[in-house]
Amino acid sequence: MYDRLKGFRDFYPTEMIPRREVIxxxxxxxxxYGFREVGTPALERTQMYVDKSGEGIxxxxxxxxxxGGRDVAxxxxxxPTVARMVVAKQQALSKPIKWYSTRPFWRYEQVQQGRFREFxxxxxxxxxSSEPTADAEILAFAADALTGLGLTAEDFTxxxxxxxxxxxxxxxFDADVDTKAAxxxxxxxxxxxxxEYHDLLVEAGLSGAQAAEFDELLETDELSDxxxxxxxxxxxxxxxxxxxxxxTAEDFGAREYCxxxxxxxxxLDYYTGVxxxxxxxxxxxxxxxxxxxxxxxxxxxxxxxxxxxxxxxPGHAPLSLLLQRAGVWPEDVDTTxxxxxxxxxxxxxxxxxxxxxxxxxxxxxxxxSDRSFGAQMGYADSIGAETVVIVGERDLEDxxxxxxxxxxxxxxxxxxxxxxxxxxxxxxxxxx
Numbered sequence: 001m002y003d004r005l006k007g008f009r010d011f012y013p014t015e016m017i018p019r020r021e022v023i024x025x026x027x028x029x030x031x032x033y034g035f036r037e038v039g040t041p042a043l044e045r046t047q048m049y050v051d052k053s054g055e056g057i058x059x060x061x062x063x064x065x066x067x068g069g070r071d072v073a074x075x076x077x078x079x080p081t082v083a084r085m086v087v088a089k090q091q092a093l094s095k096p097i098k099w100y101s102t103r104p105f106w107r108y109e110q111v112q113q114g115r116f117r118e119f120x121x122x123x124x125x126x127x128x129s130s131e132p133t134a135d136a137e138i139l140a141f142a143a144d145a146l147t148g149l150g151l152t153a154e155d156f157t158x159x160x161x162x163x164x165x166x167x168x169x170x171x172x173f174d175a176d177v178d179t180k181a182a183x184x185x186x187x188x189x190x191x192x193x194x195x196e197y198h199d200l201l202v203e204a205g206l207s208g209a210q211a212a213e214f215d216e217l218l219e220t221d222e223l224s225d226x227x228x229x230x231x232x233x234x235x236x237x238x239x240x241x242x243x244x245x246x247x248t249a250e251d252f253g254a255r256e257y258c259x260x261x262x263x264x265x266x267x268l269d270y271y272t273g274v275x276x277x278x279x280x281x282x283x284x285x286x287x288x289x290x291x292x293x294x295x296x297x298x299x300x301x302x303x304x305x306x307x308x309x310x311x312x313x314p315g316h317a318p319l320s321l322l323l324q325r326a327g328v329w330p331e332d333v334d335t336t337x338x339x340x341x342x343x344x345x346x347x348x349x350x351x352x353x354x355x356x357x358x359x360x361x362x363x364x365x366x367x368x369s370d371r372s373f374g375a376q377m378g379y380a381d382s383i384g385a386e387t388v389v390i391v392g393e394r395d396l397e398d399x400x401x402x403x404x405x406x407x408x409x410x411x412x413x414x415x416x417x418x419x420x421x422x423x424x425x426x427x428x429x430x431x432x
Contacts, residue, residue: 007117018330019316022149022323023102026122026314029145030100033137035124038099040081046071048080052270052301062106074106078123079270079295079311080302086127087304095128102316114287114318121290125311130296132241135274136248138292138312142278143254145314150328153281156289158254159261160246160276163293164238165226166265169217170206172230177205180269186218187265218262226262238273245274272296274310280322289322290314337362337387337425339380343373344393353389353401353419360424381406387427389419403428 292312
């Protein structure tokens with residue numbers, strides 16, 4: 001007996017039914033905004049991730065040398081891949097480029113609630129627009145996807161920040177600060193003790209007093225306090241941009257889900273502007289449900305022309321936790337429209353009926369195991385068949401089949417040449 005690998009999951013049909021409904025709902029929301037689906041590979045060159053995140057990232061990857069001697073890794077995220085794709089055909093692609101995809105990713109990391117080593121995300125990205133409208137559309141898509149799943153403003157919130165506000169504030173201190181390290185510390189601040197957080201800021205170059213002052217600045221509710229403290233064009237421009245994104249989100253109907261949260265930083269170094277994370281409003285789910293933001297420099301760093309970009313990646317494992325907590329996880333109801341039951345040597349007629357019903361868009365099953373009448377009826381009940389069409393030798397001698405409603409138990413004889421007739425989905429009541 002083989003055991004399943006830690007951090008990987010099996011999904012049986014009753015589990016896949018609600019998962020498929022969630023994925024379809026999220027993808028349908030993306031399609032309504034004009035995003036087009038792309039397909040991407042499971043393997044990329046390991047160096048692509050090293051160049052973006054440093055050598056340490058290799059410990060978190062499923063990385064190996066393939067039979068051709070190439071160092072490759074199972075993709076841990078999509079953003080570098082779609083950036084590579086944009087660079088490859090940048091001149092031929094109409095701007096803005098709007099793409100989405102749902103697929104698995106792999107990271108060798110500690111397994112915990114809502115976090116697995118194989119996980120699924122729907123990635124949604126816009127390339128080629130630096131306007132606040134693009135950021136707001138990403139927020140609006142995310143809000144529409146969540147509300148389409150049955151969630152409300154009482155269930156989730158988008159915590160929004162701006163990387164240039166954080167970077168600009170750090171620059172304003174009289175200190176030699178490693179900005180990237182300091183921002184990574186901010187990203188961890190909600191998960192660690194205050195003393196440890198301040199220690200990380202000190203390691204990044206701030207003094208103890210400066211770390212405390214910086215921490216206090218991030219708690220302000222007034223963006224004007226930040227511009228007054230920094231006194232720089234960088235912070236002023238970032239505050240203006242953040243406000244423009246929020247104003248446009250208001251136009252799109254998504255502002256009610258947004259809260260300014262400067263402690264939100266996003267840990268990946270390639271983020272450049274507005275960033276956000278989605279959280280459970282009740283706090284029952286402690287980690288972010290998903291996140292996103294602007295990464296204007298990534299395409300250029302891949303050898304392409306300067307191309308602004310913004311995106312979001314709902315993770316389906318933490319999203320499922322939120323939906324379950326809110327009581328809106330889709331039902332795992334597996335239904336079948338028809339079961340065509342055979343009695344005696346009637347397989348050819350039964351197959352013709354089944355194929356006709358399938359051609360009209362119905363879900364149809366038939367006997368595959370040469371079972372008895374009772375066993376077939378039991379199976380039809382187990383798969384939730386709404387209607388059973390009984391094709392028996394005696395009925396056929398009279399030119400009939402029997403149509404049975406499984407809910408009521410009522411049944412009636414129907415002329416073979418009248419079934420299914422002109423009906424796309426004929427039921428007992430159409431012939432009773």
